[in-house]
Amino acid sequence: MVEKRRFTLTIWIFAGFFTGIIAGAAFGESALPFTDPLADIFLRLLRMAILPLVITSIISSIIQVGSAYGLGRMGLRTFAYYLSTSILAILTGQILVNIFKPGAGANIILEENPGSIAAVESTLGEIFLNIIPENPFAAAATGDVLPVIFFSILFGLFVTQLKTDQRDLLGNFFEAAFEAMMKMVSFIIWTAPFGVFGIITGIVATSGFSAFKSLGFYFMIVLAGLAIHMFFTLPLLLWTLGRVNPLKHYKGMLPALLTAFSTCSTIVTLPLTMKAVTEKSGASKKAAGFVLPIGATVNMDGTALYECVAAIFIAQVYGFDLSLGAQVTVAATAVLASIGAASIPMSGMVMMSIILGAVGLPLEGVAIILAVDRILDMFRTTANVFSDSCGAVIISRFSEKD
Secondary structure (H helix, E strand, O other), rough: OOHHHHHHHHHHHHHHHHHHHHHHHHHHHHHHHHHHHHHHHHHHHHHHHHHHHHHHHHHHHHHHHHHHOOHHHHHHHHHHHHHHHHHHHHHHHHHHHHHHHHOOOOOOOOOOOOOOOHHHHHHHHHHHOOOOOOOOOHHHOOOOOHHHHHHHHHHHHHOOOHHHHHHHHHHHHHHHHHHHHHHHHHHOOOHHHHHHHHHHHHHHHOOOOHHHHHHHHHHHHHOOOOOOHHHHHHHHHHHHHOOOOOOHHHHHHHHHHHHHHHOOOOHHHHHHHHHHHHHHOOOOOHHHHHHHHHHHHHHHHHHHHHHHHHHHHHHOOOOOOOOHHHHHHHHHHHHOOOHHHHHOOHHHHHHHHHHHHHHOOOOOHHHHHHHHHHHHHHHHHHHHHHHHHHHHHHHHHHHHHH
């Protein structure tokens, strides 16, 4: 039932996208007084939900993972692997998008065009310093996302150190709050077709059809980055660290990868992934049972790559050449926001909103890439699942040495 609803929403988003093209072409700027409010309502709803969702999802995920698994030697290795592969994926995407610049020179006129963004003007040292909030409530009130993420992770870690009854009390509270936020976000996401219709109508009415050439270029850059990560970076790690033939591993993982591609769900694929790594690639059941459930929650290599490429592409569309410090902000936010984001409906769109907020770009840029998000979701979920499977094999080999 869930997949049926998600597929139905995808159809409505495509309907909003294409009817927006038709309306913009047929009526031009005369349609804007009627379509702009639809875009504004959608974007305001999205802004309203971002920070409460970030806080509740990260804290509840940290408490669940910390309570269930702790941070022993295997846990530290697992998180080190997931952090490393996420950074490698992000670097791959950043190199490609900076070399080819798919958004540079794009003829897309957007309603909200900032004169400057804070992340570009800040130095690398200032960005790292500003991650630590002097007042987390003030950071939340001003929409400063990265300090809120930092505080939420730290708070969640210290909740896991409380007595059992206190930890359970706070864990149940934040889990319930997260479930409530998920229901709210599900409602907001169902307004996306109207928001997409309004924004695309405005783009076509003011910019014409040349905007979609850049979108196609961006689509190919994301696919190229995912292919490099999945067919070069991860197999190299699997061969050098896991001592497993990558071709053998691919063959064993084929049913799980096809399921991930068709369902866009890491959780649904979990039983198939566990069966493949234990029976085909020699991972121990203990390592697989530990690593894979954590990976389904916090490891999102493909998503992190996609989000970084998308954020830099949107910045290029707005005419900004993101500095090293700004791109570090994008990378750090993608890694930190991925904790707990796997359970969020249409997590790609929600994470994209978080990253744009951290960099200081308008949320209007989300609608530019939303048309191809569902297709790319199939590829990035497949990369996420394959990374989880490689992690299980590698961690299993190191655990056997112990």
